[in-house]
Amino acid sequence: MEEISKFLVPWIDDIQVYSTDDLVLVWADPEIGRMMLNENPLGPSERVTKAVHEAARLGNRYPDNGPRLRGKIGKFYGLGPENVYLGNGSSEMIDNVMRLFVAPGDEVIIPNPAFSLFKVRVTTAGGKPVLVDMKMTAEGGLQYDTEAMLKAITSRTKVFIICTPNNPSGNFIPEEDLIRFLETGIPVFIDEAYLEYHPEQPSNAPLIKQYPDNAMVSHTMSKAFGMAGIRFGYLLASEQMIGYLRKIQLPWSLGLLSLAAGEAAWDEKEEELRKKVEFNRREIGYIWEELSGIEGLHPFYSYGNYILVDPGDTGVKGKDVVDFVFQETKIMIKAYSLPGGRQGFRLSLGNQEQNRSCVGAIKKFFKTRSQTF
Numbered sequence: 001m002e003e004i005s006k007f008l009v010p011w012i013d014d015i016q017v018y019s020t021d022d023l024v025l026v027w028a029d030p031e032i033g034r035m036m037l038n039e040n041p042l043g044p045s046e047r048v049t050k051a052v053h054e055a056a057r058l059g060n061r062y063p064d065n066g067p068r069l070r071g072k073i074g075k076f077y078g079l080g081p082e083n084v085y086l087g088n089g090s091s092e093m094i095d096n097v098m099r100l101f102v103a104p105g106d107e108v109i110i111p112n113p114a115f116s117l118f119k120v121r122v123t124t125a126g127g128k129p130v131l132v133d134m135k136m137t138a139e140g141g142l143q144y145d146t147e148a149m150l151k152a153i154t155s156r157t158k159v160f161i162i163c164t165p166n167n168p169s170g171n172f173i174p175e176e177d178l179i180r181f182l183e184t185g186i187p188v189f190i191d192e193a194y195l196e197y198h199p200e201q202p203s204n205a206p207l208i209k210q211y212p213d214n215a216m217v218s219h220t221m222s223k224a225f226g227m228a229g230i231r232f233g234y235l236l237a238s239e240q241m242i243g244y245l246r247k248i249q250l251p252w253s254l255g256l257l258s259l260a261a262g263e264a265a266w267d268e269k270e271e272e273l274r275k276k277v278e279f280n281r282r283e284i285g286y287i288w289e290e291l292s293g294i295e296g297l298h299p300f301y302s303y304g305n306y307i308l309v310d311p312g313d314t315g316v317k318g319k320d321v322v323d324f325v326f327q328e329t330k331i332m333i334k335a336y337s338l339p340g341g342r343q344g345f346r347l348s349l350g351n352q353e354q355n356r357s358c359v360g361a362i363k364k365f366f367k368t369r370s371q372t373f
C-alpha cells in the first residue's frame with residue numbers, strides 16, 4: 001500500500017481547521033446559552049419558515065442560481081443581476097475568492113484581530129495569511145493600521161481582507177483608508193457581514209463601479225437577518241469578476257431551501273430587519289454601558305452584534321472570565337487574543353435574560369477579584 005501522504009496536497013500540514021467544537025457542545029445541550037458565535041438570538045420569521053417548507057416540496061429539483069433574487073438584490077444597490085453572486089453563506093464567498101486568487105505560497109493581508117475563517121481559508125488554498133495588528137486609537141478603539149497593511153505588500157500579495165464593521169473590534173474602516181487599499185489594484189474583499197445592523201451606514205457597494213477590477217463586497221443573512229443555520233450569502237462585484245467566480249463555484253451550492261428563505265427574507269426586510277436591528281441596538285447599548293462601568297475593563301463599542309472586551313491592566317485573562325461566566329450561568333462566551341499579547345474576550349448577543357445574566361456574572365467576576373487583591 002502506498003503511503004497516503006504522498007498523494008496529499010503538499011501544504012496539507014499548513015491547513016488550519018476552523019474549530020466547531022463549541023457547536024457540538026451547544027447542540028448536544030440546548031440549555032447552554034450561545035453567546036460565543038455572533039448568532040442572532042431572534043430567528044427567522046413565519047414567512048421565511050413557510051417559504052422553506054413550500055420549497056421543500058420541490059426538493060427533487062435542482063435549483064437555479066436565483067436570477068430573480070439576484071435582480072432584486074442588484075437593484076437595491078443600483079447594480080444589475082450580473083453583479084450579484086449568491087452562495088451558501090458568506091463563508092463560501094470567502095472561500096471562493098481565495099480559490100480564485102491564491103496559489104500555493106501567495107499572501108493575503110488580514111487585519112488582526114479578525115474573523116478567524118479568513119486565515120483558515122487562505123491556508124486551504126496553500127496561501128500564507130499575513131496578519132497585521134490593528135492599532136489602538138486615541139479614542140480607545142481598535143482601528144486598521146493602514147500604513148502597516150500597505151507596507152506588508154510583497155510581490156506575492158493577492159488579496160486584502162477588510163471587514164467593516166470588523167468582527168471582533170466592532171468599528172468601521174474610514175472610507176479614505178479603504179480607497180487606499182483599492183488604489184493599489186490588489187483585489188480587496190470587503191466583508192459587510194454586520195452592516196445591516198446599521199441601515200443608516202451606507203454600503204461600500206458603489207465602489208464596485210469605481211473599482212470594477214478589484215472591489216468585492218460580501219453580505220450574509222446569517223447576522224441581522226437571523227438565518228445562520230439556513231446559509232445564504234451574496235457577493236457584489238463587476239460582471240467580469242462574477243464571471244471568474246462562477247468558474248470556481250459548484251453549480252448547486254446554494255440549495256433550494258436557502259434560496260427560498262433568502263428571497264422571502266429579502267422581500268420582508270424593511271419590517272423584519274427593523275425589529276431585529278432595534279433589539280440589537282438596545283441590547284448592545286446595555287451591555288456596553290454596563291461593562292464600561294467595571295473599573296479597568298475596556299469594552300470596544302460595536303456596530304455588530306458582539307462586544308470585544310480588553311481586560312486592560314487588570315491582569316485578567318479572557319479565558320478566566322469565559323470559564324467563570326460558564327460556571328455561573330451556563331452561557332458560553334469566547335476568549336480572544338488581542339494585539340500586544342493581551343487575552344480578552346468577546347460576547348455576542350443572547351436573549352434579554354441571557355444578556356443580563358452574562359453581564360451580572362462578568363461584574364461578579366471582577367468584583368470578587370477586586371476584593372481578593
Ligand SMILES: Cc1ncc(COP(=O)(O)O)c(C=O)c1O
Binds near residue numbers: 038088089090167
Ligand atoms: C466577518 C464575518 N464574515 C463572515 C462570516 C460568516 O458568515 P456566514 O454565516 O455567512 O458564512 C462571519 C461569521 O461569524 C463573520 O463574522
